Structure formats: structure tokens, C-alpha cells
Amino acid sequence: MPWTAASRSMLKAPVNRIIPFSNVDGPGNRTAVFFQGCPFNCLYCHNPETIHLCQSCGACVKTCPAGALTLGGDGAVHWDSAACVQCDTCIRTCPHDASPKVRWMTVEELMTELRRSMPYIRGISTSGGECTLQNEFLIELFTEVRKLGKTCLIDSNGSFDFEKDPRVLRVSEGVMLDVKAVEKRWSDQLISHPRDTVLKNLDYLLKVGKLYEVRTVILPDRDRENEETVRYVAAHIGDGCFYKIIRYRPFGVRERWQKLLGEFETDRDYAERYAQLARDLGAKKAYVV
Amino acid sequence: MSEALKIIQDPTLTYKQELLALARLGESTDDTLRYSDAYYEAKRKGALCDLNEGVMPYRPRYICPDYELLFQKGCKFLALDPPRDLLEAVNVLEIFYCHVPSITSFPVYLGDLDKLLEPFVIKEDRAYAKKVLGLFLRNIDRVQTDSFVHADIGPEDSVTGRLLLELTEEMQLAVPNITLKYDPERTSEDFALACVRCMLKTAKPSFANHRMFVREWGERYAIASCYNGLNIAGGGYTLPRMRLYECALDAKSPEDFLQRELPRHIDLQLEYMDKRVKFIVEQSSFFKTNFLVTEGFVKQENFTGMFGVVGLAECCNYLLGIEDKKKGFGMNKEATALGVRIMDAIDARVRAHEAPYCEAYGHRYRLHAQVGIDTDGMDDAPGTRIPIGAEPTMLEQLEVNEIFHPYFPTGTGDIFKFEETWAKTPEAVLPIIQASLERGLRYFSGYLENNDVVRVTGYLVKKSEIEKLRAKKQSLNNVTVFGMGAQDGGHALDRRIQKHA
Structure with a gap:
């Protein structure tokens, strides 16, 4: 049906940045595509300019x-x-945590750029912002990328209910899921968004074999919060996927939140304790970055 | 103060470095070899450069002996029998190396060490073999004290290759430089990954496009000195270079350059090479009496002249009036396309020239993207590289390299500096190298930003040794001083870092 093709080419998504070669967004060398816009507003967000769309304030x-x-x-x-x-x-x-350097791209426009890096990469990873806000776009994009024999991974904050709409998972190798906080009050404060879907996704993705990795940021000197989150994740994932323990780094974090969370990065030994805890609880593939 | 007095009073020179500097000074007192006035004028302007090869060549610039022959027949002149075990093999090599001349007076090619030594290594206990090879590497580092000393490994995996990688990582030495001859059909994934790991931590080995070199040279080729492709049992007579930016300064337009200034300078460099090659073959005693020749370790007909270029980027930017190098050659299609036209013109004119004493190459010289010298400053980037400080993303940089690397059978290469996290993901680095070699890249080097041993423009130095020179102390390695110059004048250690995000 011609109108379907036409509507396809019209679909656009706001792209903040494309990193041709990345070694930290999934296995092998990958191209990382960062989309603009995120429903969360995490205190330690290190690229807050990706949270909102431009308000045209000038x-x-x-x-x-x-x-x-x-x-x-x-x-x-x-x-x-x-x-x-x-x-x-x-x-x-920018007073709105946005960026004017966003390109609204069609799948074909994005593919034109991605084709250049294809020979050198194992696949692509989509990130953000929150890439699942562009669910329909991702489905089309991944379909095209897979035609070239490359893999597609989703880096997500877990706000999208994958069980309710699993279509994107059918064209993706899996999800790299952020589980930032588990305890409700702390989570509400940290991410400014309900975390129920995140926790639901953790179990669902694991069950359907689409959880590639879970990430948790370890904050300096927040023993209780860190431990609660790590214990919960480790107990749920076991050795079912990688568990990336990320050290908090103040680089890029908004100043007022740096004051609250810490102006120094999390000590490696401190973070290693949580990786060890996770491994002790059965999450064998836990490691610190 | 006389030049000689300056040399013997310089506190940063070792005894051997003084001796070499004095020899160079002595050589410069002769004027037997003369060139045209136009050549001297171009040299004075900096458009042509002889790389301080010396006015009286008494040996070819690069010599790549046939070490397999040495192991088969031994050497009469040095009274060496063919080795029967590993200890004898490394001993034979250590002695022989001391008698292989070159422009630096150090051997620029040590052999395909894994192939040479594997038959002996596999007869020994692994720990013993590692001990012997470790002492061998230590001997090379302390005796052949020059980073242009180069060893090759691969394409196949071997016990010796693995041991050399282990030792390279453990010993962290600047000498020798090492190249893996990489062939996707012959080099196993596992061995290639081991090489990537070692490269990130020690700046070596580099990856050479084996299939590309074999197409041009046949199986028996060497990677010598920085990254120079040459024939085994042969070598390179001479390597002068056109400094393309300076060559372009008198051109009125890109067309004027292509039609007038470029061919004029090419011909002057060819005149220089012809005279030098003839002198080396006809006048100097090397090809008449040196044991390397008389015993067949090298053959005159396997030598060629290396026609060098530098500064293609700056040349194109200048001709197109581009002042911001970040928007010039490499990032700018027009500038890159002009670069291709210039290289096509150089290639065609050099191919059309009948060169003396280059029998194995259809009597032709071969192109070389010269790696730069410490005094180049920021005017001429090495070969056809994008200038340091203007590098685009690694992807774009590789794409540009893939266009220009095929022009240079006698060598070119590029260097990528990686952030620490890449050391943990060699499986992410290897496909980049593999894909780029497949697409026309000739030679890939990499290192981690925080290494002590780093690659300057083609050779390796230790940052800690540069600091010694700065403190007016001596550095055993002859090349450390070049590294300091390239760091100060060319910002050679400030190349773009490949970050993870």
C-alpha cells in the first residue's frame, strides 16, 4: 500500500547525537544513537540537555x-x-534542559549516516534521553539495521512498558536497563518518576530473554540506598545477565545536584564492595566501570 | 664554537651518539655529489628535504637482510654456523644485527622473528624459551638503541609470537618496534585479539595489511623502520621527501600547482634520487665488498628508491585558501578530492620515470608517506595524515586513510590514541582494524593515552626518557630526542583521544 510507505518516510525522531564508535554501549564496537527527550529527571543526569525538547525561547x-x-x-x-x-x-x-542542536531525522536519513559506520561495527545501540519514547521509529530503524546483518540494543530507563507492547523487542537483541533506585521514596526523589514500570520490566525482560544488562549508579556515601538497589537487582537477575555497577561521576551533572550528591566520583573500592555483594547474592556477572 | 666541539661537549649525548654525530659531520665535508641549482634552491626553501641522509651515502638507507638464509648457511665473514638450538639462534642474530648498517647505523629490520625462531622455540620448555627470548629482547633494547629497529610477526599464530607478546607487555620496552602482518584468512581471531591487547598497553604491535603488501611485494616483504614496506634480501636506497605545503607556496592556483610547481618539484626530487642511487651502487664500496652482498644476504636488484611526501593536508588547505584546518583536508570534500588529484599526479609521474638499479620493480621508485621529523613543526603533517588537533571522529579519519594508503607501497600509517576503557574491550577494537584494512587501510597503530611507551609519529619513545632529556640527562635511545622535538614542535602526543562517549 503506497500510503504506508509514505507514512514511513514521514516518521521523524529528534536525534541529539550519533557516536560512530562506542565500546561501552553493549558488546563489541557499536554506533550509539542518542535521542532527545526523557520522561525522567534524574538528579545525577550527566547529559541533562537531552531531557526536554527545545521550547523555542531563543x-x-x-x-x-x-x-x-x-x-x-x-x-x-x-x-x-x-x-x-x-x-x-x-x-x-538553555533554561529548559534542552538543546538546539537536535536534528529531526527520518529513518532513511539516519540510516544514511549509520551506513558509513556499518562495516566497522557489530551493531547499534539506541540511547538518550529515552529512546523508547520513539518506539515506532525504533521498530522501523531496527528492521532496517537488521537487514544489514547488524544487531540492535536498546538502552532504556525502563519507563516503557515492554510487556504491554513487545513489538520493538522482536527486532532487537535486548535491553540495557537502568535500575537506578528501588526503595520508593528514594526513587521518587532521584528520578522524579514512578519506578513501578522499571521493576516490572526487570522481571519481564529477564523472563523473555531480552535483558542484556542492568546498570546501577553507585553514589558516594549512600550506603542504605546503594545496598537496597543492588540487593534487589542481584536477587532478581542472578546470572541471567550482566550487572554493570557504575561509579557516580560529577562530570556533566547540574551544579545544584552535584552539591547534594557529591562533587567527587565514587571511590572504586567502595563500588567494588557492591559488585562483590551482587556476586555473593548470585549476580555472577556483576562488575564495576 | 666549532660543530665538533659542540657535539663533544653536549651533556645529553651518550658516547655512541657523539660518535654518530661526528661521523655525520665528517661526511658533510665532502662535495663529490652535486645537484642542479634548482634542486639546491628548492631545498633551501624547504620544499625538498633530504632527511639529513648525509651528502656521501656509504650504505643504502634501509637494509633488510635475508635471515632465513643466515639460518640455513651461516655467515662466513662473521664465522657463524647455522644455529642448532634456540640459544645459538638468538646468539647468531644478536651478533649479526651489530653488522647490519643503515641510515641510523642500527638494523631497521630484525626479521620475521616468530617464523625464524619457532622451530627452535617449540623444541624447548615454554618457561625456558620465554627466559631466552626475554634476554634476547633485552639485548636488542640495550644494544640496538634506536626505535627504528623493527621486528615482524605473523600472520599466523605461534608459540614464539605469543611469547614475544607476553614479554613485550611485561618488559615495556621502546625497542624493537613490532608489526603484526595481519591477514584475515591466516591470522586467528584469538591471536589478533592478543595483539590488540598488547598494542593498547605497549603501543605495539601495529597491524599491517598483509594482503595489500603481498600483492605489491610478494610474500617475502619486510616492515622495517617506522612502517616501511621493502623486500627481504633488499631494502631502500634513499628516502627524500617533498614537503608539499612548501612546494605549493609559489603556485597561483590548484591548477597552476598541478601543472607547474608539482611536476617541477617531482622532477627535482627524482634527480636527487637518481644521483644518489647511482652513487651508492657505482661509487661506494657497499655493493662491491660488504659481506651482506657478497654472501647473498641482500641483492642489489631487490633495492628500490623511496619517493617520500609529507604535508598533503596543509598543501590542499593552502591551495584552497582554507585557514581553519578543522574545516580542511579530511573534513572537506573539496580539499580531500584535491588531495586525490595531487596523489594521482605524483603517482603517475613517478611511475613514468625510469629509475636506475631498481630491477625488481620494473625500474621504478615507490611512493612513501614520510612520517615527519622533529623539526617539521606544524607546517607539514606526516604523509597524508589529517593534522593533529584537526582530527575528526575515528570513523572519518579511517575513511580518509582508506583513500590515501593504497598509494604507498613503501609505507604509510596512522596512529590512534585510545582512552583507558578500550583496553578492557579489545573485541571492540579489532573489528575496526579488520574493517579498515579490508577497505584500503595499509597500517594501523594504536596506544592508550596513559602509556609510558608511546608512538610519536611512527617510532616509539618512552615519555619518561623524554623527561630525562629535558633534565639535561642522557637517554640511551637515539630517538628520544626526536620524540621531544615532535612533542614540542608538532604536538605529536596530543592527538585526539578515542573516548567511549
């Missing part, structure tokens, strides 16, 4: 030293990537 247009940003007749901020010097002044200026 504040960044005034501060851009390269003249790469303009407020168009359509009322939207336009970004000239050729003129941009990547100084990130716009990102520091």
Missing part, C-alpha cells in the same frame, strides 16, 4: 558566539551545524 540564539543559531520565521530555533564550533555555550545557556 535564549541560546543570543549567546551563541559562532552565529550558528537563529530564530526562524517559523518561531523555532535553527542550528547551522557547519557554523557551529561545538563550544556548548547554548547548552549552558
Whole structure:
């Protein structure tokens, strides 16, 4: 049906960034695609400029030293990537945790860029922001990528209910799931969003064999919170998937939250204790990064 | 103060370094070899450079002896019998190396060590073999004190290859440089991964495109010095280089450059090479009396001249009026396309030239992307590389390399500096190398940002040794001083780091 093809090519998603080669977003060398927009607002978010879409307030247009940003007749901020010097002044200026350097791309446009890195990579990983906000787009994208014999992994905060709509899992090798907090009060404070779907996804993805890895950020000196989360995850996943224990790093974290959470990165030995705890509880594939 | 006095009073020179500097000074007192006025003018302007090869060549620049022959027949001149066990084998090599001349006076090719030594290694207990090979490597590092000393391994996996990798990682030595001859059909995934691991931690081995070299040279080729492809039982007579940025300075436009200045400079460099090659073969005693020749370890007809270029990036940017190098050659299609036209023109003109005494190559010289020297500063990037400080993503950098590497049978390469996390994921590095070699890359080097042993432009130095020179102390390795110059003038250690995000 011709209208289906037409509607396909019209589907667009906001792409914040494409990293051609990444060694930390799943197995092997992968291209990582970061989409704009996230339903969470985590205190330790290290790329907060990916949380919201541009509000077209124009504040960044005034501060851009390269003249790469303009407020168009359509009322939207336009970004000239050729003129941009990547100084990130716009990102520091933005009062909305957004970025003007977002490209609304069709699947075909994105594929054109991805094809360049295909010979060098094992697959792609989609991240964000939160890539599952672009569920329909991901389904089409993954279908195309798989035609080239490459794998597709989803990096997700777990807000999307995969059980309710498992279509994207059918074209994906699996999910790298963030489980940031388990205890309800702490979770509400940390991620500003209900965590019930996250925990539901943990069990569901494990059950259907689509959980590639779980990640938890270990904060400095938060013994109780860290331990609760690690215990919960470890007990649930066993040796069913990797468990990546991530040390908190203040780099990129908004200043006011750095003051609350810590201005130094989590000590490696401290993080190793939690990896050991996880392994003791049966999560054999737990390790610190 | 006289030049000689300066040398003998320099506190940073070892005795042997003084001796070599004095020999160079002595050589410069002769003027038998003369060139045209136009050549001297181009040299004075910095458009042509002789790499300080010396005015009176008394040996070919690079010599790649046939070590298999040495092991079969022994050496009469050095009174060495063919070795019967591992200890004899390394002893024979250690002695022989001391008698292989080169431009640096150190042997630039140590042999395909795994192939040479494997028959002896497998007869020994592994721990004993490792002990012997460890002492062998220590001997090379302390006696052949120059980072252009180069050993090859591969393409196949072997006990010796594995032991050399283990020792390289444990010993963290700058000498020798090492290359893996990589062939996807002959090099196992596991051995290649072991090489990646070792490369990240020690800046070696580099990966050479074995199939590409075999197509050009046949199976019996060597990777010598920095990354130079040459024939075993042969070598390279001479390596001068066109500094393309300076060659372009008098051109009025890209077309004017292609039609006038480029061919003019190519011809001047060919004149220099022809005269030098003839002198080495006809006048100097090397090809008449040296035991390497008389006993057949090298054959004159297996030598060629290496036609070097540097600064293609700056040349293209200059001709197109591009001032911001981050928006120039490598990132800019027009500049890169001009680079291709220039290389096509150089390739065609050098191929059209009948070269003396290059019998094995249809009487032709072969192109070389010269790796730069410490005094180049920021005007000429090595060969056809994208200048340091302007590197795009690794993907884009590889794509540009894949276009230009096939032009250079006598060598080119690029270097990638990785962030620490990549050391834990060699399985993510290998497919990048594999894919790029498949797509035309000739030679890949990598190292981790925090290593002590680092790759400067093609050779290895220890950062801690550079610090010694800065403190006016001596460094045993002749090349450390080049590393310091390249770091200061060319920011050679500041190349873009491959991060994980």
C-alpha cells in the first residue's frame, strides 16, 4: 500500500547525537544513537540537555558566539551545524534542559549516516534521553539495521512498558536497563518518576530473554540506598545477565545536584564492595566501570 | 664554537651518539655529489628535504637482510654456523644485527622473528624459551638503541609470537618496534585479539595489511623502520621527501600547482634520487665488498628508491585558501578530492620515470608517506595524515586513510590514541582494524593515552626518557630526542583521544 510507505518516510525522531564508535554501549564496537527527550529527571543526569525538547525561547540564539543559531520565521530555533564550533555555550545557556542542536531525522536519513559506520561495527545501540519514547521509529530503524546483518540494543530507563507492547523487542537483541533506585521514596526523589514500570520490566525482560544488562549508579556515601538497589537487582537477575555497577561521576551533572550528591566520583573500592555483594547474592556477572 | 666541539661537549649525548654525530659531520665535508641549482634552491626553501641522509651515502638507507638464509648457511665473514638450538639462534642474530648498517647505523629490520625462531622455540620448555627470548629482547633494547629497529610477526599464530607478546607487555620496552602482518584468512581471531591487547598497553604491535603488501611485494616483504614496506634480501636506497605545503607556496592556483610547481618539484626530487642511487651502487664500496652482498644476504636488484611526501593536508588547505584546518583536508570534500588529484599526479609521474638499479620493480621508485621529523613543526603533517588537533571522529579519519594508503607501497600509517576503557574491550577494537584494512587501510597503530611507551609519529619513545632529556640527562635511545622535538614542535602526543562517549 503506497500510503504506508509514505507514512514511513514521514516518521521523524529528534536525534541529539550519533557516536560512530562506542565500546561501552553493549558488546563489541557499536554506533550509539542518542535521542532527545526523557520522561525522567534524574538528579545525577550527566547529559541533562537531552531531557526536554527545545521550547523555542531563543535564549541560546543570543549567546551563541559562532552565529550558528537563529530564530526562524517559523518561531523555532535553527542550528547551522557547519557554523557551529561545538563550544556548548547554548547548552549552558538553555533554561529548559534542552538543546538546539537536535536534528529531526527520518529513518532513511539516519540510516544514511549509520551506513558509513556499518562495516566497522557489530551493531547499534539506541540511547538518550529515552529512546523508547520513539518506539515506532525504533521498530522501523531496527528492521532496517537488521537487514544489514547488524544487531540492535536498546538502552532504556525502563519507563516503557515492554510487556504491554513487545513489538520493538522482536527486532532487537535486548535491553540495557537502568535500575537506578528501588526503595520508593528514594526513587521518587532521584528520578522524579514512578519506578513501578522499571521493576516490572526487570522481571519481564529477564523472563523473555531480552535483558542484556542492568546498570546501577553507585553514589558516594549512600550506603542504605546503594545496598537496597543492588540487593534487589542481584536477587532478581542472578546470572541471567550482566550487572554493570557504575561509579557516580560529577562530570556533566547540574551544579545544584552535584552539591547534594557529591562533587567527587565514587571511590572504586567502595563500588567494588557492591559488585562483590551482587556476586555473593548470585549476580555472577556483576562488575564495576 | 666549532660543530665538533659542540657535539663533544653536549651533556645529553651518550658516547655512541657523539660518535654518530661526528661521523655525520665528517661526511658533510665532502662535495663529490652535486645537484642542479634548482634542486639546491628548492631545498633551501624547504620544499625538498633530504632527511639529513648525509651528502656521501656509504650504505643504502634501509637494509633488510635475508635471515632465513643466515639460518640455513651461516655467515662466513662473521664465522657463524647455522644455529642448532634456540640459544645459538638468538646468539647468531644478536651478533649479526651489530653488522647490519643503515641510515641510523642500527638494523631497521630484525626479521620475521616468530617464523625464524619457532622451530627452535617449540623444541624447548615454554618457561625456558620465554627466559631466552626475554634476554634476547633485552639485548636488542640495550644494544640496538634506536626505535627504528623493527621486528615482524605473523600472520599466523605461534608459540614464539605469543611469547614475544607476553614479554613485550611485561618488559615495556621502546625497542624493537613490532608489526603484526595481519591477514584475515591466516591470522586467528584469538591471536589478533592478543595483539590488540598488547598494542593498547605497549603501543605495539601495529597491524599491517598483509594482503595489500603481498600483492605489491610478494610474500617475502619486510616492515622495517617506522612502517616501511621493502623486500627481504633488499631494502631502500634513499628516502627524500617533498614537503608539499612548501612546494605549493609559489603556485597561483590548484591548477597552476598541478601543472607547474608539482611536476617541477617531482622532477627535482627524482634527480636527487637518481644521483644518489647511482652513487651508492657505482661509487661506494657497499655493493662491491660488504659481506651482506657478497654472501647473498641482500641483492642489489631487490633495492628500490623511496619517493617520500609529507604535508598533503596543509598543501590542499593552502591551495584552497582554507585557514581553519578543522574545516580542511579530511573534513572537506573539496580539499580531500584535491588531495586525490595531487596523489594521482605524483603517482603517475613517478611511475613514468625510469629509475636506475631498481630491477625488481620494473625500474621504478615507490611512493612513501614520510612520517615527519622533529623539526617539521606544524607546517607539514606526516604523509597524508589529517593534522593533529584537526582530527575528526575515528570513523572519518579511517575513511580518509582508506583513500590515501593504497598509494604507498613503501609505507604509510596512522596512529590512534585510545582512552583507558578500550583496553578492557579489545573485541571492540579489532573489528575496526579488520574493517579498515579490508577497505584500503595499509597500517594501523594504536596506544592508550596513559602509556609510558608511546608512538610519536611512527617510532616509539618512552615519555619518561623524554623527561630525562629535558633534565639535561642522557637517554640511551637515539630517538628520544626526536620524540621531544615532535612533542614540542608538532604536538605529536596530543592527538585526539578515542573516548567511549
